[in-house]
Amino acid sequence: MLLISTIALVLFVIWWGIGHYNTYKPTVKHIDIEITHPIENNGLRILHLSDLHMERCSISPEILLEQVKSERIDLIALTGDYLDTKQMTARFLQYMDVLNSLKPRYGMYAVFGNHDYCIADHLPYIQTEMERRGCIVLKNEHHTIEIDGQKLNIIGIDDAYTGRSDADRAYEGVSDGINLVLTHDPHIVLEMDHHFDYLLSGHFHGGQICWPKPYHLRKMGKLPGLNIISGLHYHQQRAFYISDGLGQTGFNLRYGSRPEITFHSLGSGPSMKS
Numbered sequence: 001m002l003l004i005s006t007i008a009l010v011l012f013v014i015w016w017g018i019g020h021y022n023t024y025k026p027t028v029k030h031i032d033i034e035i036t037h038p039i040e041n042n043g044l045r046i047l048h049l050s051d052l053h054m055e056r057c058s059i060s061p062e063i064l065l066e067q068v069k070s071e072r073i074d075l076i077a078l079t080g081d082y083l084d085t086k087q088m089t090a091r092f093l094q095y096m097d098v099l100n101s102l103k104p105r106y107g108m109y110a111v112f113g114n115h116d117y118c119i120a121d122h123l124p125y126i127q128t129e130m131e132r133r134g135c136i137v138l139k140n141e142h143h144t145i146e147i148d149g150q151k152l153n154i155i156g157i158d159d160a161y162t163g164r165s166d167a168d169r170a171y172e173g174v175s176d177g178i179n180l181v182l183t184h185d186p187h188i189v190l191e192m193d194h195h196f197d198y199l200l201s202g203h204f205h206g207g208q209i210c211w212p213k214p215y216h217l218r219k220m221g222k223l224p225g226l227n228i229i230s231g232l233h234y235h236q237q238r239a240f241y242i243s244d245g246l247g248q249t250g251f252n253l254r255y256g257s258r259p260e261i262t263f264h265s266l267g268s269g270p271s272m273k274s
Contacts (some may be wrong), residue, residue, distance in 0.1 A: 015145025019209070019253030023058040024175025026246070026259040028067055032234060032266050033239055035197045037146055037178050043267040045072050047104070049080040050059040050184070050260075052095060053115065054088035056252040059259050061098045064246075067261055068102065071073055078135070079202045079243065080113025080159060080184030086122050093129055100133040108146055109154050113184035113203065114161040115249070116256045117201040129171040138182065140166040155196070161203065161220075167192040178266070183196025186228075186242050187221045189235045198266060199240035206244030210256025230257065 021209060036100065076099055083092050110130060116123060127137045134145055138156020145152050153174050158164040162227060173192045179196040186201035207214030207229055215225035223242075232241050244260035 004111055009244060016253065019251075019255050020058075022254040023056075023248055023252055025058055026063075026067060026261050027244075029260060029262045031241060031262060031264045032267060033198055033232075033264060035178060035240065036051045036149055037197075039152070039178065039266055040220050041267045044106075044147070044152070046180075046200075046264040046266065047071070047073045047075070047102070048077045048079070048200050048241070048243060048262040048264055049099075049246055050200075050243035051228045051247055052078075052082040052083070052092065053081055053245070053249055054083040054087060054091045054095075055247075055248030057105055057247030057259075058252065059246055064261070065097065065098045065101070066122070071092055071263060073102050073104045073263075076102065076104045076108040076135075076202050077180075077182050078108070078110035079182055079200055080111050081245070081247075082113075082126075083113040084118035085087050086113040086119055089122070089126060089129075092126070093133070096130055096133040096135065101167060106147065106152070108133075109143065109156065109182060110135050111156040111182045111184055112137070112139065112159060114159050115227060117162050117164070118248070137272075138170075140154045140164075142170055142171040143201050144175070144177065146251075153179045155179055155181045157183040157192075158182060158186055159183070167194055180266075181240075185221075187223055189238065189240050190210065190222060196238055196240075198264070199238070200243070200264070201240065202243040202245050204229040204242060205248065205254075206242075207259070208250075208254055208256030208257055210250055214256075 142155040181196045181199040185203045
């Protein structure tokens, strides 16, 4: 009996160690998307980060910088769940300082996620500090920039999981151009009628612990039941992407997924179809 218990303990320690080790090994992904309107000759290069979860993030600001500093970055998109305790504010702002130092040509844009609203009373301060570091925070609103005569509408839809999303309000006054949507919970794609060329989101961590399957995500809505929790997907021929996120929740473990840093290249030509 003692031998069995010892073996079980050793196996558990090994299992835990492997899962924790995985949180230090980010994957850098490159996604190419064709859209109907041209954006410059070389397309638009977006650095996308989601679900940093300061409480359980093994990727330091220095490691993040090392991973991205050699890449061309036109725009930075952040899609929520940065922290859920006030004590992590200073750490989160270190990441914001790193991202600000990259000086993206067309700016940095962000939305909040459900975990951020755990400290809703503290979010105005966090938003102010993000904006001081060159980040535009969008809460059911949009920001339009012009690139070589082409309008890019960056549309931030607030978190659907906590019932704060309002696509109609976010799109109010949006003119013709390329529509890039930022939101935390990708479930918004199942219900919104508004046009978008590309949508970036997070929320599911790629399952985080996927052995044998991420059954724990079933309570989080329809998409996990459709096995849509990670990567590039299409709904009604509209492309959307779900990041696996940089940090973790619950336990600082990953199985079947890794922390993710993503570069999206929006090019020109006919829209891709599912």
